[in-house]
Amino acid sequence: MNSKTNFSRVDINDFNPVHTFTCGQCFRWDQDENGTWTGIVSGSCLRLNWKDGACFFYDIGEQEFNNRWASYFDMGTDYGAIKEELSRKDEHLRRAVSFGSGIRLLRQDLWEVLISFLISQNNGMARIKQIVHSLCLHFGKPIPGTCDCYTFPDFSSLADAPLEKLNICRGGYRCRYISAVAQIFKESLSLLDELKTLPKQKAREVLLSLPGIGEKVADCILLYSGLDRSAFPVDRWVKRVMEALYFHRETDEKSIRAFSREYFGELAGIAQQYLFYYARENRIGL
């Protein structure tokens, strides 16, 4: 293990770790009492501090960041321009964008996102994080050089686990879905890569054919893995905020999704994230 600690400043525009890591898109980033953020990403443990708008990574140089982590932080996307464009749409969105101005949509591992959002159904953030953590602890592999960091379990580890053992993560009925989905991916090893190359609509159909994955979870998987940034997941919070700000009446999820894809266009998914964070933090629509 490398005992020395190096800090490297990395400039990430339009980024605030509080906004990005707590806006509900990821479940494996935590802040300790000193303000340091630790995240487990693609089998590595990342640590960073954020002070006065500057980002300092532990043990990662700028070059390594550019080579290995730039894609994860979606560095190829100009969030400044996106925020400007969305803010011009209407006053509601301008407020939401301003409120969550440090949100960047991470490009996360497809398998991890798939299982994590399968777990998210009918669940709250705190419990989702708990279940994901437990799943990694019991079925992932320890990451060398760290005390208690574990990889996200691969599909074989989850497929091979008896259901009663899987239940150790306290996922309830979702464990049946995890097991069934893991077995499907274990039996069809190329399916995960195929999903990445299929047209967006087709990828969505494949996801919807999997047990435990409905419209909302499928859209989350597409959006947060980076496969489709125009996906617009409609959960309870998004339904509430859209009804309160745009429809002014009760509206079904399908209509909200159709309106949003039309109104926000290719930026629908990013708009959704600003709106979701804005709604949840300010309890809009309750």
Next chain:
DNA sequence: TTGCAGGGGTCAA
């Protein structure tokens, strides 16, 4: 302390 409602939904009837 206890009971109940609701939670970033999905599925089967």
Next chain:
DNA sequence: TTGACCCCTGCA
């Protein structure tokens, strides 16, 4: 369209 599903948290 509706209720069951696991289990946990927040609240009265």
